[in-house]
Amino acid sequence: MASALTDKLTRLVKEMRGQARITETNVQDMLREVRMALLEADVALPVVRDFIARVKEKALGQEVLGSLKPGQTLVSIVNRELAATMGEGVADINLAAQPPAVILMAGLQGAGKTTTTAKLAKHLIERRKKKVLTVSGDVYRPAAIEQLKTVTKQAGAEWFPSTPDQKPLDIAHAALDYAKKHYFDVLLVDTAGRLAIDEALMKEIKDLHAALNPVETLFVVDAMQGQDAINTAKAFKEALPLTGIVLTKLDGDSRGGAALSVRQITGAPIKFAGVSEKLDGLEVFDAERHAGRILGMGDIVALVEQVTAGVDMEAAQKLAAKVKSGDGFDLNDFLSQIQQMKQMGGLSSLMDKLPSQLTAKAGALDMDKAEKDIKRKEGIIQSMTPLERRKPELIKATRKKRIANGAGVQVQEVNRLLKEFEQMQGMMKKMKGGGLMKMMKKMGGMKGMGGGGMPKMPF
Numbered sequence: 001m002a003s004a005l006t007d008k009l010t011r012l013v014k015e016m017r018g019q020a021r022i023t024e025t026n027v028q029d030m031l032r033e034v035r036m037a038l039l040e041a042d043v044a045l046p047v048v049r050d051f052i053a054r055v056k057e058k059a060l061g062q063e064v065l066g067s068l069k070p071g072q073t074l075v076s077i078v079n080r081e082l083a084a085t086m087g088e089g090v091a092d093i094n095l096a097a098q099p100p101a102v103i104l105m106a107g108l109q110g111a112g113k114t115t116t117t118a119k120l121a122k123h124l125i126e127r128r129k130k131k132v133l134t135v136s137g138d139v140y141r142p143a144a145i146e147q148l149k150t151v152t153k154q155a156g157a158e159w160f161p162s163t164p165d166q167k168p169l170d171i172a173h174a175a176l177d178y179a180k181k182h183y184f185d186v187l188l189v190d191t192a193g194r195l196a197i198d199e200a201l202m203k204e205i206k207d208l209h210a211a212l213n214p215v216e217t218l219f220v221v222d223a224m225q226g227q228d229a230i231n232t233a234k235a236f237k238e239a240l241p242l243t244g245i246v247l248t249k250l251d252g253d254s255r256g257g258a259a260l261s262v263r264q265i266t267g268a269p270i271k272f273a274g275v276s277e278k279l280d281g282l283e284v285f286d287a288e289r290h291a292g293r294i295l296g297m298g299d300i301v302a303l304v305e306q307v308t309a310g311v312d313m314e315a316a317q318k319l320a321a322k323v324k325s326g327d328g329f330d331l332n333d334f335l336s337q338i339q340q341m342k343q344m345g346g347l348s349s350l351m352d353k354l355p356s357q358l359t360a361k362a363g364a365l366d367m368d369k370a371e372k373d374i375k376r377k378e379g380i381i382q383s384m385t386p387l388e389r390r391k392p393e394l395i396k397a398t399r400k401k402r403i404a405n406g407a408g409v410q411v412q413e414v415n416r417l418l419k420e421f422e423q424m425q426g427m428m429k430k431m432k433g434g435g436l437m438k439m440m441k442k443m444g445g446m447k448g449m450g451g452g453g454m455p456k457m458p459f
Contacts, residue, residue: 119279
């Protein structure tokens, strides 16, 4: 997220940490660089001015000047003020109402409202154990109603039918009545967007708000919009009593100014962030953790949560038991390891949450190439017969050619995968019977990742 801003601030953080003495001159130099980085990232000018003023006041105070490590103290101030700009900590969604709690989704067309509605439905079902109904009041955009129907089904929620010839107010009343009669906990209302702000859009959504009296009015904004996001936020804030913001497309290579601006411009807390196109790609927004990501400090908590959510614990325990008992590690197990990696969101998603010092060391690794390599390996194994997966030793020249043709790769790719599998298999054999500690000690003595025949992982 906000790669250009992160790169610049990460470099500044390194320079600041190295400062043995803080003076007004080097604070001014540092703030000038921060100001430029924020403006280039499309952060709104009033937000930049306020942020710089707060950091300057604290940086020239006793907290920094009296510190034994002033550079690190300065970094912590920038981190703290970044978090304060985006809102302190976590602002949870409010469901304290007589069921059904109505949540109104607002925003421009293209911001990702419909997908976000389904993501939020999935979140409420899985995390809050709620019975959720969705309805579309977007009677203008072609296929908007069908799109919500499809993604709602994928999210595991129930969809209330509507048609383009109905009025949005009539749809809303009918959905609310249905939700009450069928004991739904939450009703998510996806509203119409426009390509730009207009009076008709604002009047319609005001009428919907008055009729539904929602407990939450969430403003969905595209993090890649830059300054346009700020203007849109102002217009919606004037029209509606916004209770929260959902930032979408934070995983994109955007300048990321919206994330730092919308909180201050609207006064509404950022409640969720869309971090991938998948329906589980919605995170509860944590300002402090997000500030750490922008400064290149990573987000280890989010990384642990992502890995934990993606790992099939039952499958992992079965594999551990299999290795311990001495049963052969076969290509089905190898495939399972690759698929676990995909379930965690892929390499790029995991790397995004690591501190910049670690990602810099892996800078030579081409993420796109690595992701494609994972998919290629999966395709090769899936082109094998069940018997071949259980007994890889059967795979000779003619079988290799058939497998390569089935996966759409060269025979050399099949050979490479089988070699990697043999290395992994050898490692698993060493783990059996207490050989794990010996192997770890041996690895510890190796120089670099490539030395000593260290087995290559499937990802």
